[in-house]
Amino acid sequence: xxxxxxxxxxxxILCSTIPAQSQYDPLGTDILYIPDDLRRTGSxxxxxxxxxxxxxxxxxxxxxxxxxxxxxxxxxxxxxxYARPYPIAYPTSRTNLAGNWQLSLQDHVxxxxxxxxxxxxxxxxxxxxxxxxxxxxxxxVSGTTSGNTIYLDIHSTDLGDYRCAxxxxxxxxxxxxxxxxxxxxxxxxxxxxxxxx
Numbered sequence: 001x002x003x004x005x006x007x008x009x010x011x012x013i014l015c016s017t018i019p020a021q022s023q024y025d026p027l028g029t030d031i032l033y034i035p036d037d038l039r040r041t042g043s044x045x046x047x048x049x050x051x052x053x054x055x056x057x058x059x060x061x062x063x064x065x066x067x068x069x070x071x072x073x074x075x076x077x078x079x080x081x082y083a084r085p086y087p088i089a090y091p092t093s094r095t096n097l098a099g100n101w102q103l104s105l106q107d108h109v110x111x112x113x114x115x116x117x118x119x120x121x122x123x124x125x126x127x128x129x130x131x132x133x134x135x136x137x138x139x140x141v142s143g144t145t146s147g148n149t150i151y152l153d154i155h156s157t158d159l160g161d162y163r164c165a166x167x168x169x170x171x172x173x174x175x176x177x178x179x180x181x182x183x184x185x186x187x188x189x190x191x192x193x194x195x196x197x
Contacts, residue, residue, distance in 0.1 A: 095168050097124055097150065103193030105162065105177060109133055113154065113193070115141055124150065132159050149175075158182070164191050171195040 098119045105111040115128025125142040137159050143152035150173065154162040160182070166175030174192040 095145070095148070095170075097145065097168070100196040101128075101173070101193055102196050103173065103191055105130075105189055105191050107179070107187050107189030111159070113139065114196075115139065117141065119145075122146065124152065130154070130156055130159055135159065162191075166191060171197070 096119060097117050100114070100116050103113040103115070105113060109132055111130055111132045113128060113130045115126050117124050117126040122145045123143075124145060125140075127138065127140050129136055130139045135158070137156050139154050139156040139159070141152055141154050143150060143164075145151075145168070148168045150164075150166050150168055152164040152166065154164065154177075160179045162177045162179045164175060164177040166173040172192070172194055175190075176188060177191050178186065178188050180186045
């Protein structure tokens with residue numbers, strides 16, 4: 001019985017080592033092979049062989065992999081690699097929304113918002129004040145534009161947070177919003193307003 005078990009183990013070990021020999025050994029001697037130093041260039045002249053060493057050449061040829069990506073120029077390389085233009089995340093708005101605005105928010109209460117917007121391509125941000133029935137509070141706004149639509153978030157400490165979607169029509173904005181206050185109560189309403197010229 002013991003001989004059969006030993007013979008079985010011998011067959012198992014033999015069968016498992018034969019395929020393993022054909023596999024790549026990461027600790028084998030070929031991994032320790034040092035390639036030629038790519039920094040060295042040479043020439044043969046009448047006075048003998050001259051060896052020039054360029055200290056700025058990458059000896060392992062991985063310099064391009066180790067360089068950090070340049071976000072200002074990455075789209076240029078993608079354009080050359082894939083022969084297609086770099087996709088823009090949001091269609092930019094041709095309307096300049098920078099300036100002073102007065103908006104009205106209507107649900108069960110009428111709120112008046114006066115704000116100053118700044119714009120950088122499709123991104124808008126700014127600050128202002130909101131009057132909700134005599135309670136006046138500072139608010140901060142941020143959002144994006146897409147085509148003729150502006151998505152604007154209005155943040156205040158006590159008057160709630162508002163997520164607005166409005167249509168841009170020259171110096172007028174109109175649309176709807178979804179609001180949430182600090183107690184978790186939510187509601188919807190309409191928003192409209194004009195640029196203060």
